[in-house]
Amino acid sequence: MNNNLFTSVMENTMIVTVFILLIVAMFVAARIAETYVAKKNGDVNPGMTTRKMVIIGIFSAISAVLMLFEIPMPFAPSFYKLDLSDLPAVIGGFAFGPMTGVMIEFIKILLNLILNGTQTAFIGELANFIVGCSYVLPASIIYIFKKNRQIAMISCLTATMIITLVGSSLNAFYLLPAFAKLYGMPLDALIGMGTAINPAINNMFTFILFAVAPINLLKGSVISGITLLVYKKLSPVIKNASLTASEKRAAESEI
Structure with a gap:
């Protein structure tokens, strides 16, 4: 493990506090959405089934x-790289609702901390969780209202716009200043790294416009x-064991 987690927690209390508050906010938003849709559709919310827990663990x-x-x-x-670690959370959120998607995001971060520790005083992990949930939450919330291909496309398009906006704003107002402070360098030095790649990058706005926004x-x-x-191919497999015959047909008809 690269850094001692306990030491990092003690030295970065504010970041950890913000992290916890954001985690709670994500879970609350997911729970409210699921409860509302369940009541609207007259469904009984099954809560955390064994199959759902297994899927969350695997994903x-x-x-x-x-x-x-x-x-x-x-x-x-x-220091900006693309990964697709949010994909299982999106699929899980589509299958079982936004709460499942957020839980997958949360456990993913915990597993990464256990395996690799943190080299960014939790700033990188916080960013990954927030940006990931900024896609998973809106996509899965929109999709659970009506599960068909058109709504799936709308949910994915909306989530893509939101992740771009959230990722860009988070970098501009929090992450880049936090990284500059963490590594003891002026903010202009980070922007200069962007300038070295693209001469059009010469301030925070152009850094976000030409580097951060395109990645998200x-x-x-x-x-x-x-x-x-x-x-569509995975949905019946994910849900199959716990569904009735009519629910299986519904799962097979999704997008």
């Missing part, structure tokens, strides 16, 4: 593995495309 592990495979982007500094837009687009391609 969290897959997400943690995917998090290890990071792809550098030629238009951004080396690309990430959302790739996750959306893969989700729309594979979810």
Whole structure:
């Protein structure tokens, strides 16, 4: 483990506090959405079934593995990389609702901390969780209202726009200043790393416009495309064992 987790927690109390509050907010939003839709549809919320817990565990592990495979982007500094670790959370959220998606995101981060520790005083992990949930939550919330291909496309498109907006705003107002403080360097030095790659980057706005926003837009687009391609085939398999005959037919008809 690269850093001692306990020491990092003690030295970065504020970051950990914000992290906890954001985790709670994500879970609350997911729970409210699921409860509202269940009441609207007259459904009985089954809560945490055994199959759902198994899926969450498996998908969290897959997400943690995917998090290890990071792809550098030629238009951004080396500390910005693309990974597809949010994909299992989106599929899980589509299948069982936003609460499942958020839980997969949360456990993914825990697994990554256990396996690799933190080199960013939790700043990187916080960012990954927030940005991941900014896609998973809106996508799964929109989709649970009416599960068909058109709504799936709308949910993915909306989530892609939201992840781009949230990722860009988070970097501009929190992450980049936090990283500059963490590593004891002026903010201009980080922007200069972008300038070295793209001369059009010369301030915070252009850094976000030409480096950060494109990464999040690309990430959302790739996750959306893969989700729309594979979810219909995976849905009956994910849900099959716990569904009635009519529910199985409904699962097979999704997107």
